[in-house]
Amino acid sequence: MTPVSEHDPDIGLFTVLREDGSADPKTDPNVPDAVLLRGYREMRRLRMIDAKMIVLQRQGRVGFYGACTGQEATPIATGLIASEGDWVYPALREQSVMLVRGFPLDAFIAQVFGNSGDVQKGRQMPSHHSGRSVNQVSWSSCIGPQIPQAVGTAFAMKKAKSGNVAFGFMGDGATSQPDFHAAMNFAGVWKVPCILVCQNNHWSISVPTEKQTASRTIAIKARAYGLPGVRVDGNDLLALYKVLSDAKERAKNGGGATFVEALTYRIGAHSTSDDPTRYRSEAEVNAWKKKDPLDRLRKHLVLRGLVSDAGDVAMDEELSAEVAASIKRVEALPPPDRASLFDDVYATLPWHLREQRDALVRGPSPVPHG
Amino acid sequence: MATRQLRYREALREAMIEEMERDPNVFLMGEEVGHYQGAYKVSEGMLEKFGDKRVVDTPIAESGFAGIGVGAAMVGLRPIIEFMTWNFSAVAFDQILNNAAKVRQMSGGQFSCPIVFRGPNASARQVGSQHSHAMEHFYATVPGLKVVAPAFPKDAKGLMKAAIRDDNPVLVMESETLYSVKGDVPDDLSDVVIGKAQIARPGKDVTLIAYSRATHIALDAATALEKVGISAEVVDLRSLRPLDEDTICDSVRRTHRAVVVHEGWPYGGVGAEIVDRIQRLAFDSLEAPVLRVTTLDVGMPYNAKLEQLCMPQTARVVAAVTKVVARGRA
Numbered sequence: 001m002t003p004v005s006e007h008d009p010d011i012g013l014f015t016v017l018r019e020d021g022s023a024d025p026k027t028d029p030n031v032p033d034a035v036l037l038r039g040y041r042e043m044r045r046l047r048m049i050d051a052k053m054i055v056l057q058r059q060g061r062v063g064f065y066g067a068c069t070g071q072e073a074t075p076i077a078t079g080l081i082a083s084e085g086d087w088v089y090p091a092l093r094e095q096s097v098m099l100v101r102g103f104p105l106d107a108f109i110a111q112v113f114g115n116s117g118d119v120q121k122g123r124q125m126p127s128h129h130s131g132r133s134v135n136q137v138s139w140s141s142c143i144g145p146q147i148p149q150a151v152g153t154a155f156a157m158k159k160a161k162s163g164n165v166a167f168g169f170m171g172d173g174a175t176s177q178p179d180f181h182a183a184m185n186f187a188g189v190w191k192v193p194c195i196l197v198c199q200n201n202h203w204s205i206s207v208p209t210e211k212q213t214a215s216r217t218i219a220i221k222a223r224a225y226g227l228p229g230v231r232v233d234g235n236d237l238l239a240l241y242k243v244l245s246d247a248k249e250r251a252k253n254g255g256g257a258t259f260v261e262a263l264t265y266r267i268g269a270h271s272t273s274d275d276p277t278r279y280r281s282e283a284e285v286n287a288w289k290k291k292d293p294l295d296r297l298r299k300h301l302v303l304r305g306l307v308s309d310a311g312d313v314a315m316d317e318e319l320s321a322e323v324a325a326s327i328k329r330v331e332a333l334p335p336p337d338r339a340s341l342f343d344d345v346y347a348t349l350p351w352h353l354r355e356q357r358d359a360l361v362r363g364p365s366p367v368p369h370g
Numbered sequence: 371m372a373t374r375q376l377r378y379r380e381a382l383r384e385a386m387i388e389e390m391e392r393d394p395n396v397f398l399m400g401e402e403v404g405h406y407q408g409a410y411k412v413s414e415g416m417l418e419k420f421g422d423k424r425v426v427d428t429p430i431a432e433s434g435f436a437g438i439g440v441g442a443a444m445v446g447l448r449p450i451i452e453f454m455t456w457n458f459s460a461v462a463f464d465q466i467l468n469n470a471a472k473v474r475q476m477s478g479g480q481f482s483c484p485i486v487f488r489g490p491n492a493s494a495r496q497v498g499s500q501h502s503h504a505m506e507h508f509y510a511t512v513p514g515l516k517v518v519a520p521a522f523p524k525d526a527k528g529l530m531k532a533a534i535r536d537d538n539p540v541l542v543m544e545s546e547t548l549y550s551v552k553g554d555v556p557d558d559l560s561d562v563v564i565g566k567a568q569i570a571r572p573g574k575d576v577t578l579i580a581y582s583r584a585t586h587i588a589l590d591a592a593t594a595l596e597k598v599g600i601s602a603e604v605v606d607l608r609s610l611r612p613l614d615e616d617t618i619c620d621s622v623r624r625t626h627r628a629v630v631v632h633e634g635w636p637y638g639g640v641g642a643e644i645v646d647r648i649q650r651l652a653f654d655s656l657e658a659p660v661l662r663v664t665t666l667d668v669g670m671p672y673n674a675k676l677e678q679l680c681m682p683q684t685a686r687v688v689a690a691v692t693k694v695v696a697r698g699r700a
Contacts, residue, residue: 087445121478132480137444140468148434149469152441159423159447166441178461182434189429344479345513347537350565350612 010219010229013263016238021299029242033306039080039237040301043072043294044312045319046096049105050268052323053112053126057272061331062112066127068093070235070267073293074199076100077240078167081248085164087135087157089150091143092127092271093199094169101134105326115333121343122336127271144170144177147196151183154194154257165193165251173204175221176212184259188225191256195247198259199234201266206279219261227259234262235293238300264293373556379412379549381523382488382542385530386413386450390420393448396534399426399435400452400489409454410490410549436462436487440469443485448534453489456505456543463508470539471514486533488542491519492583492633493670493681495547502670502677504634506543506582510610510643516564517610519543521585523553525608528562536564543610545583567614569621573603576691577621579644580631581607584682588631591687600695610640618644619652626657627694631682636664658697661690 006012016027050067057065068075071093079100082088088097099108110117112126120130120138130138139146150168157164174180175198187194198218202209215221222229228250232243240262247258265288269276276285301307339361342353349357376384390396397420402409404417404427417425428435432453439449453459459466466487473483492504510517516538520526526544533540570585571592578588585606592602605621607614622628628648630641641662648660666680 089441119478119480120476123476123478128476130477130480132477137473137481138476140464142464142468145433145437145464145469148437148465149441149444151434152438152443153445154441155438156442156445156447160445178431179433179437182429182431183437185429185431186434186438344475344477346516347474347482352612 004216004220010222010231010261011217013231013233014239014243015233015236016242017233017236017296017300021296021303023238023300027239027242029238029245031238031241035080036237036297036301037306039076040297040307041315041319042076042079042096042100043237043297044315045323046072046076046099047294048316048319048323049109052327054268054272056112056327062126064126064272065112066092066271067268068096070288070292071199071201071264072096073237073240073297074197074234074262074264077237077244078197081241081245082167083164085135085162087137087150087153087164087166089137089139089146089153089166089168091139091146091169091171091174091199093171093201095127095129097167098129098131098134098136101136103131103134103136105322106330107131109326110330110333113330113333115330116336117330117333118336121340144174144179146170147174147179147183148186150196151187151192151194151257154187154192154251155190158190158192163252165195165248168194168196170196170198171204172198172200172202172209172212172218173207174198175218184222184225184227187257188227191254193251194257195244195251196257196259197244198261199264200261201264203266203270203276203280205270205274217261219259222259225259227257229259229261231261231263234264235291235296237293237297265291267292373554375552376523376527376555377549378523378526378544378551378553379410381527381555382412382530382544383414383416385527385534387416387419389531389534390424395446396448396450397424397426398450398452399428399439401428401430401454403427403452408452410546412544412549413452432458432462433465436465437469439485440465440473440483443483444473444481448484450486450488450534453487455501455546456489456491457501457503459487459489459505466509466515466539466541467512471512474538475514482537483539484537485539486542487539488530488533489544490546490549491543492545493547493665493677496672496674496677498672499669504632504665506541506610507634507639509541510640514539515611516540517543518564518608519582519610520608521548521570521580521582521606523551524555524559525562527555528559529564529608531559532562532564540564543582547583562608565609565612565614567605567607567609567617569603569617570606571602571604573601573625575601575625576627576629576695577603577605577618577625578629578631578687578691579605579607579618581610582633584631584633587682587684587687590684591691594684594688595691600691602691613643613647615647615651619648622648622652623655626655627697628660629687629690629694630660630662631687633665633682635667636662637667658694661694663687663690
């Protein structure tokens, strides 16, 4: 039996940012200032977008929203290190990778409204974004199917020798799914250029991680599949940058897949349909708020003289204006054209859908079916 | 134009080989498709011909390799996913229903999923309930999918080629009991297209509508009926979604009577859909209610006698036809 120790990467916790805000010189990936500042700005913007979207939902202006507050470091770090040809299969809380990779904010917000500004034409519920322009596929509402899909995309990349990688995300709850097991197994057997990332935020709606798995850590599960597993501080942008960059290098160089557990915490509700005060303590939430990923990055940047209070105020004003203006523009857009309802069911419109479309466009009562 | 005699499995294999030779993005993946040459020898010789990068043996995980196929299709490959039997696709249902069938529509047309899922479907011979399901009824209801069920080697080859070239997910329902059936396969398959039925036998008194193995039952019934002076026309659907309602209804308008024959349970399904189209589109032509001959409404038993009792049989088709022909003639 392999001995298990706190020094094992799948048992311990890879961290760079220390409590005083300094970077541990033993692990510091020395990320360039400009990249760090970009990540900082994206994290602040994302937190603002999430807050505003929840308000919109409470006001009845959008139907649903799943925020990633407290978990921003993982998607933002991924966006920073992903190359143009890489593909991203997010779960619920990684939509924002696409923003970092240049997806327009208006189109991102239009997805939540599901109106004519939405590239998905109002078909998907909120927080199920996708963007072909940035190679990001929507997750499936069933938990887990995106994981084998990410492995399949990586399988195709390996065949094409493209040098690209596929990122596949999941929450801690998804590791109980058969799709997780199948995907990890295929990733191990086929050595595909894939990075599978579990954001362990401690809660699958109301089910705590200890009721989800008896494994000592989630990362340790990788051993069973012959994959390297790494447990990383998911609230530490620098640590994530390092671990994900290493995994990407390994994948690109033929070393196969890596499984990453990013330890973090869901500060808010599971979604706008959830009230977490019914199942977890305020003390627990407050303890994690002290380890907030944005605060920790800020402390580090202040220490390095890269950000200041005045600079943050100015940045927030700018970001707030950007997001508010985007919401204003997007909310004014009309719904998708009713005739568009029948597009994209098939690659070309079949006769029976043409008939249904014509009937729908002509009058108020469509044919029942057929 | 040349025509050769091929077995159903050889026709499927030839279709896959020709398409893989034509397009390097096409590959076959599934359990036992390579070294074992396919559980039913459909992929015999393909590993040797194309190598293990294009004839890919997988671990036992239908949901896994169905999902892998979806992910590979989205980046430009054209996977052919073999299910050892369609029964086992039940554990991959989510990848087919929620992902392959929906990704184009849900993404607003941003992503394409050109993928073929194939394998033997419905009854085999004494393999029990979990190996005998007629899964096409579940899948044919799903927008975004195409579902074909060839009865003859010619259509098996033509529809398999069409499925591989299609930019949508296409499900090919084969049959374990048809794999060894021989038939003429011409070089020119241009008349075999997804969505087009064929008249397998012309007749004038009643229309029998069937597909896959049931087409052969309907043909046997038509032969038996001829002896008692009833001329039955057999419509072989070939494609279940899209459904060629024109060929069905044209035939019923001529014969005024119809019996639908298929495997699978009588509740809902493809047969009920056909009956709905006939009553809706050809109501004025009907002289009798449309009847269905299906598998009995129970799980398939293993015992050979009981199994035969459950499945649609020629005698049951003849009885149903006798009933509908009697109506309106008295």
